[in-house]
Amino acid sequence: MxxxxxxxxAARRCEIHDLEQLARSCELVHAVSELVHRLQAERGASNLHLASGGASFGAERAARVEASAAAEAAVRAWLAQPEVCQAEPAQAMPGGARLFTxxxxxxxxxxxxxxxxxxxDALRCTAGEATQHFxxxxxxxLALVFEAADVAAEPAVSRLLVALFNLMQGKELAGQERASGAAAFAAGGAASAGARGDQALLHLIEAQEACFERFEAFCPPAVRSSWEQARARMPMAELERLRRKLIAAGQGAALEPALAEPWFACCSQRLEIMRETEVALADGLRAACAQRIAALRADPDDPQSLLRALAGLPAAPAALGALVGPSAGEAGAGVPNRPAGDEPAGGEPIGPRLTRSIVDVLQAQSLRLQAMSDELAAVRATLDERKLVERAKGVLMRHQGLAEDEAYRLLRQTAMNQGRRLVDVAQAVLAMAELLPRRG
Amino acid sequence: MxxxxxxxxAARRCEIHDLEQLARSCELVHAVSELVHRLQAERGASNLHLASGGASFGAERAARVEASAAAEAAVRAWLAQPEVCQAEPAQAMPGGARLFTxxxxxxxxxxxxxxxxxxxDALRCTAGEATQHFxxxxxxxLALVFEAADVAAEPAVSRLLVALFNLMQGKELAGQERASGAAAFAAGGAASAGARGDQALLHLIEAQEACFERFEAFCPPAVRSSWEQARARMPMAELERLRRKLIAAGQGAALEPALAEPWFACCSQRLEIMRETEVALADGLRAACAQRIAALRADPDDPQSLLRALAGLPAAPAALGALVGPSAGEAGAGVPNRPAGDEPAGGEPIGPRLTRSIVDVLQAQSLRLQAMSDELAAVRATLDERKLVERAKGVLMRHQGLAEDEAYRLLRQTAMNQGRRLVDVAQAVLAMAELLPRRG
Structure with missing residues (x-):
């Protein structure tokens, strides 16, 4: 041959193989998104249970524990498949070492x-401690989903994973908002939330919106329009009214503990509506992988079809060298003069027309891979920005003893003051990390 | 377990597997660098043979043809290994689809x-046409070597590949300089080189230097110092004297055809000296892969050694949950409370000390992979710049009908005039590509 x-x-087979492996990471992400949703619900019920001193929400919490245990079992069962955890490294999911870590x-x-x-169960921890653990x-x-997005090598799927990650992250911030607001209402005001409770709430709200913007930027149009409809169904008037009370409490106003339940219900309703879009996106992942694999297999330029075409070729013994001399070279790659003795295994030499067509396929494949690699680089750039901001936050937390939201606010405020992009400030912080004084 | x-x-095994696959691309790059060197020598001898109208350099050319055919056979034999071209996609070299294309x-x-x-052989083409084909x-x-550098996932090896690619590219430009200068001398002056022969020469010289600068930036210290010594042995005084004559010829001065041979000899000597460093780098590639694999295997934190340690553990039936409660969580990941029934296969539960040590290994591995990924991104950034400049050149060649060196000069001149980086101008050209008029 x-x-x-x-x-x-071989190149085409590699491409299909990579997509098949990517489809498996997407299955894992699907199961993980279900588990995250269940854990968020369990976190909420656990908080209410703890806040009531164990008096209420016991049955609700038990149901939520059961649901998240089932989702966890599903993730563990998926991971325990011999073809996943005992796979030869070559068969590992894309980005093996990073994803597996x-x-x-x-x-x-x-x-x-x-x-x-x-x-x-034993009421041995506070609602705040339980929230922190969950x-x-x-x-x-979420870090697992982020990594899956970062190692995905197909731009369409990578875009979906980036959209899903940002939706999940935004929803998680909404879940944290629900928890901290519920605790503040239950405690009757600023006493529990602390002096900076309103700042923390403002941070959670702003960070959510940033996530949803990135989600919308990478979301396919169909999901985008169902998201718009979903947003319209969210109880935003009620949510904003209660948010206003929480923020006023930060300035010393008292909160009515009776509002803890409406707050929780309103936030939960919003999370459940978000979950609909999350499911649509997670389902779309599988479809996108399957569609890309099918498209590659159905490609009329599939080199396998060329091979099949070759098998049925009539003999064409004319010397190719005579037909396509070196001076006929073009398109930057020249035209092949196949050396004698290099005939296909079937004994039929490749005719000039087919040779030309193989060259066309080669050019098309090369351009397609280049375009994919460019598109992928653009998608990953947004992930790189997030990595930088997260790491800069970590540096500020370690070196300056700041809480996560304080570190984020410091970065954002510096960016605004200096008229620079957040990511540039983050980069500057990382570059200066060695020089920063370390606390305690 | x-x-x-x-x-x-599994993560560690993936990492070692990826390095083993990378070692194979490095073998290919090694064979390719030999072939490129042989083809450069054959191109030179073919030019002299054609320039003499077939009267001389016949034997020398025949020897060079034989040497490059042998190097080509070595590359083809390497590629024909069943584990390369018929490998299951999973066993393919890194970046399978792109590298294989x-x-x-x-x-x-x-x-x-x-x-x-x-x-x-038949003297059917000019020296210029032959040069173009070779x-x-x-x-x-070279594009194959570039791709191997771009898909390599280990920063140390990636740096070596980037250094090698730039050295090879610089040496190839030196080879093109040899060819065009030899043709100009043989033709007695500007007549053959054309009105812009001196501009083309200046471009080749400048582009070489840019390649060598990038090579030096990525070159390991040992190779760097042998390169400095090699440079000192290059016949630069003679080369610069002859370059000066070629540039003067661009302004109309006549050239002595008798200088064609000293020019060729002097350029060839320089190429052979470059080849020494090229060989050192290519050999270094194998060593670097082997060393990285050995380092991972010898790592005292190797999870496999942890597994072996587990196998020899005394029974430690105390419930871990009691020892490390959830409130003991730290370092952002918490401390595991292993659920009952999740004991290692040997029936021995993992002791708290070992659990802690596994967590340390996990943290260390995660930090190491992150540092690798950052370093890799920095190395690849230089490759991305080259891709952009190459593509912008292509756009200018297609749309404005420029030759390659003219396109490069236009980019560089624009960058200088506007005080911008070359890569930014290239990006602007690509962004404007749709708007540029296309020449008939």
């Missing part, structure tokens, strides 16, 4: 849930 | 050599 064609076929982190965080649940587990699961 | 540990082990292009270009050689084949081989 012509060796050039062999590599063209995130999986290990997520499993490690999930292992801690048993202890958290026992503590809630949020940590959810953060580890 | 603890599932977190299983994924930590480049391999197909390179094989296609190599297929054209038979015709080129026949044309030289240069096209070499460009396809």
């Amino acid at each position: 012509d060796s050039m064609l062999a590599f063209l076929v 995130r999986v290990a982190f997520a499993l490690h965080a999930l292992d801690g849930l048993t202890g958290t649940r026992a503590a809630v 949020s940590r587990v959810i953060a580890a699961l | 603890d599932s977190m540990l299983a994924f930590l082990v 480049r391999v197909a292009f390179a094989l296609h270009a190599l297929d054209g050599l038979t015709g080129t050689r026949a044309a030289v 240069s096209r084949v070499i460009a396809a081989l």
